[in-house]
Amino acid sequence: MQFPRHYARLGGLVAILCAPILAAPAFAQQGERPPQAVTVVTLEPSEVTLTSTLPGRVAASRVAEVRPQVSGIITERLFEEGKPVGQGTPLYQIDAASYEAQKAAAEAALAQAQATLTSAEREASRQQELRSRAVSSQQSLDDALANRDVAAAAVKVAEANLLSANIDLDRTTIRAPIDGTTGLSQATEGALVTSGQATALTVIRRLDPVYVDVTESAAEILRWRREGASVEDDSAVVTLRLADGVIYDKSGRLSAAEPYVDEQTGTILLRLEFPNPDGFLLPGMYVQVELPQANVSDAILAPQEGVSRDRRGRPVAMVVTPDNVVETRELTIQRDQGAYWVVSEGLKAGDRIIVEGLQKIATGMTVAPQERAAPAGGQATD
Numbered sequence: 001m002q003f004p005r006h007y008a009r010l011g012g013l014v015a016i017l018c019a020p021i022l023a024a025p026a027f028a029q030q031g032e033r034p035p036q037a038v039t040v041v042t043l044e045p046s047e048v049t050l051t052s053t054l055p056g057r058v059a060a061s062r063v064a065e066v067r068p069q070v071s072g073i074i075t076e077r078l079f080e081e082g083k084p085v086g087q088g089t090p091l092y093q094i095d096a097a098s099y100e101a102q103k104a105a106a107e108a109a110l111a112q113a114q115a116t117l118t119s120a121e122r123e124a125s126r127q128q129e130l131r132s133r134a135v136s137s138q139q140s141l142d143d144a145l146a147n148r149d150v151a152a153a154a155v156k157v158a159e160a161n162l163l164s165a166n167i168d169l170d171r172t173t174i175r176a177p178i179d180g181t182t183g184l185s186q187a188t189e190g191a192l193v194t195s196g197q198a199t200a201l202t203v204i205r206r207l208d209p210v211y212v213d214v215t216e217s218a219a220e221i222l223r224w225r226r227e228g229a230s231v232e233d234d235s236a237v238v239t240l241r242l243a244d245g246v247i248y249d250k251s252g253r254l255s256a257a258e259p260y261v262d263e264q265t266g267t268i269l270l271r272l273e274f275p276n277p278d279g280f281l282l283p284g285m286y287v288q289v290e291l292p293q294a295n296v297s298d299a300i301l302a303p304q305e306g307v308s309r310d311r312r313g314r315p316v317a318m319v320v321t322p323d324n325v326v327e328t329r330e331l332t333i334q335r336d337q338g339a340y341w342v343v344s345e346g347l348k349a350g351d352r353i354i355v356e357g358l359q360k361i362a363t364g365m366t367v368a369p370q371e372r373a374a375p376a377g378g379q380a381t382d
Helices: 005-031 097-132 138-170 218-226
Strands: 036-042 045-066 072-077 090-094 173-175 180-182 202-217 239-242 253-257 267-274 286-303 307-309 315-320 326-330 332-337 340-345 352-356 367-371
Touching: 045 180, 045 267, 045 332, 097 138, 202 218, 202 286, 218 267, 267 286, 286 352, 352 367
Parallel strands: 036 367
Antiparallel strands: 036 352, 045 202, 045 286, 072 090, 090 173, 180 202, 202 267, 239 286, 253 267, 286 340, 307 315, 315 326, 315 352, 332 340
């Protein structure tokens, strides 16, 4: 059977028009994008020791400013600057000639007073004997007894003057009041020094152990206590970070806490004690103290690169659900801990938080999560 020629042309036109329609699903399937690849970290609970990093300065555990207690000319310096000295070690010698003369005069005055007392005692004894025989009057006896008592008092005064002269003579040798390391000498031989002068001759510092004084806000101290912190536990181990970022190889402890809040700054002074047998830490050195506050069991540590802020400034994180769909979580952050945030609400164990590819995803998208390789040392918690 033969169709008219115009029907054949019409059939070809219909076939040409329908071809794109029939092929549309195939093109659509070929144009679908695969799920966006993202890198995730699966959260696991861990026990974390919460610490607070506080700046501070090293201070000597004991400091003594050496000053003269008598006046005179320094004749000799008896110590080496910057070297350790023991308590009682001679440091300076002051010209003692005038003080030796004062001692000699005090000794002579004491001998004279003792001679006077001896004479007065003999006279009192004689008057008592005469009075017993009714040869002398009661007035003569009373005068003799009074003279004896005055002579005895004069002896005590002379003894006190001799003691004072001996003390001044001994103080012409200036000695170290404590064990420690001497500083630079502020006086040389031939210098005139006076008793109680304002300028110290040298300063002695005890460098083992040393103190590190830090300040913490009263509000933070209250929060520590509410969380069951061990701020007042002197057995807590304290770590010291030096100015170059290196951790000091010896740990310290909390020595004391000032029971007083500064009205101007609202802070409390904490004193930490560190051993310093090698004299590595010097007074005035800037350091940072990592002070433990509390132990948190089953803590969730979220990598900081996976946490951002929304328009209201609230911390949020993108989490991949079991169906590989992106979900936004609002977080409650307790504090930072190294490269992590300690999260108290918003995340739980087993959640997969997105740490890479955040710029290419949005809430509700289906993604292809890939677990990030663990660091060589495992997850850090400090």
